[in-house]
Amino acid sequence: MIQLDDLDRAILKLLKQDARLTISELAERLNRPESTIHFRIKKLIEKGVIDRYTIILGEPLKPKSVVAVYIETEIPVIEDFLEKYINHITKTLSMLPNVLAVAKSGRNGIMALIGGGETEEQIEKFVDDTIRTLPSLRRVEVFPFTSIVKGKDVIGFLVDV
Amino acid sequence: MIQLDDLDRAILKLLKQDARLTISELAERLNRPESTIHFRIKKLIEKGVIDRYTIILGEPLKPKSVVAVYIETEIPVIEDFLEKYINHITKTLSMLPNVLAVAKSGRNGIMALIGGGETEEQIEKFVDDTIRTLPSLRRVEVFPFTSIVKGKDVIGFLVDV
Numbered sequence: 278m279i280q281l282d283d284l285d286r287a288i289l290k291l292l293k294q295d296a297r298l299t300i301s302e303l304a305e306r307l308n309r310p311e312s313t314i315h316f317r318i319k320k321l322i323e324k325g326v327i328d329r330y331t332i333i334l335g336e337p338l339k340p341k342s343v344v345a346v347y348i349e350t351e352i353p354v355i356e357d358f359l360e361k362y363i364n365h366i367t368k369t370l371s372m373l374p375n376v377l378a379v380a381k382s383g384r385n386g387i388m389a390l391i392g393g394g395e396t397e398e399q400i401e402k403f404v405d406d407t408i409r410t411l412p413s414l415r416r417v418e419v420f421p422f423t424s425i426v427k428g429k430d431v432i433g434f435l436v437d438v
Numbered sequence: 439m440i441q442l443d444d445l446d447r448a449i450l451k452l453l454k455q456d457a458r459l460t461i462s463e464l465a466e467r468l469n470r471p472e473s474t475i476h477f478r479i480k481k482l483i484e485k486g487v488i489d490r491y492t493i494i495l496g497e498p499l500k501p502k503s504v505v506a507v508y509i510e511t512e513i514p515v516i517e518d519f520l521e522k523y524i525n526h527i528t529k530t531l532s533m534l535p536n537v538l539a540v541a542k543s544g545r546n547g548i549m550a551l552i553g554g555g556e557t558e559e560q561i562e563k564f565v566d567d568t569i570r571t572l573p574s575l576r577r578v579e580v581f582p583f584t585s586i587v588k589g590k591d592v593i594g595f596l597v598d599v
Contacts, residue, residue: 296491328495328594329457330456330458334454335488371587381584424541
C-alpha cells in the first residue's frame with residue numbers, strides 16, 4: 278500500500294476540486310513553501326497516485342436522462358462461445374457515443390450506463406432497438422436514474438464530445 | 439442546444455486526455471493561432487461546456503474490486519414515508535468513503551457503486567453488514583464488476599482521498 282500523509286491528501290483534494298490551481302496558489306492555501314508543493318506533486322505523479330489531468334464537461338453536453346442497463350446472456354453448452362459473445366456485446370455497446378460506460382459482470386452479465394435525449398422514452402427505444410434485439414439474452418433490466426446523489430459529476434466526466 | 443464546431447470538439451478531446459496541455463501546445467497540435475485557442479477555451483468555460491478541471495487518481499488509490507448494488511425498498515401504505523426513507527438510505531451510503539457513487543432509481547430504488555479491498559468477499563461483507571440489515575427492503579442485488587470495458591477511468595475519478 279502507498280503511504281500518503283495529510284499534506285498529500287490535502288493537495289489531492291484541492292486538485293480534484295480544481296486542477297488549474299497553480300503551485301503558488303496551493304502553497305498559499307496549504308501554508309507550505311512552493312518548493313514543498315512542487316516536490317509533492319512531482320512525487321504523486323511519479324508514483325502514479327495522480328494518473329492524469331482532465332476536464333469535466335458541463336450541462337450543455339450532458340445527456341438529459343441516464344439509465345443503467347443490466348444484460349445477462351444465456352449460458353451456452355459450449356462455454357468457449359460465451360466469452361466471445363460477451364466480448365462482442367461489450368465492444369459493440371462501447372462504440373456507441375450515448376453508451377457512457379460498460380462493465381462485464383460475472384461470467385455472463387454486462388452493466389452499461391446509457392445517456393439519452395430529453396426523455397427516458399428515447400433511452401427505452403434505444404434499449405429496445407439495440408439491446409433487446411440481441412440473441413440469446415436471458416435478462417435485460419433497465420434502472421432509470423432519477424437523480425445522482427453522490428458522484429454527480431460522473432456524467433460530465435464520461436460524456437463523449 | 440449548444441453549437442460546437444470541429445475546433446471546439448478537438449480542443450475538448452485533447453483537454454479530456456490531458457488538461458495540462460498549454461495554450462501553445464494546443465495551438466501547435468491543432469495548427470491554429472494561440473489567440474484562437476485562448477478565445478475558444480474562454481468561451482467554452484463561459485458557456486459551461488467545460489465545467490471544471492480535475493485529476494484522475496491512479497492504481498495505488500483505486501479499490502481492487504468494484505460492485506454495483508441495486509437496492510429496492512418496499513412501498514409503504516403511507517407514501518410520504520417512502521421519499522424520506524430513500525433519502526435516508528442514499529445519504530447514509532453517500533457518507534461512506536468506499537461508496538463511490540449513489541443514484542436514486544425510480545421511486546423506490548437505489549443504485550450504488552461500491553469499491554472494496556483485495557477481494558469481492560470484503561465487499562460482500564460490507565453489503566451484508568451495511569445494506570442487507572436496512573429495514574423494509576424488497577430486494578438487494580449485487581453486480582460484481584469483472585472488468586470495465588468503457589469508462590475505465592471512472593473509478594480513479596470517483597475515488598475519495
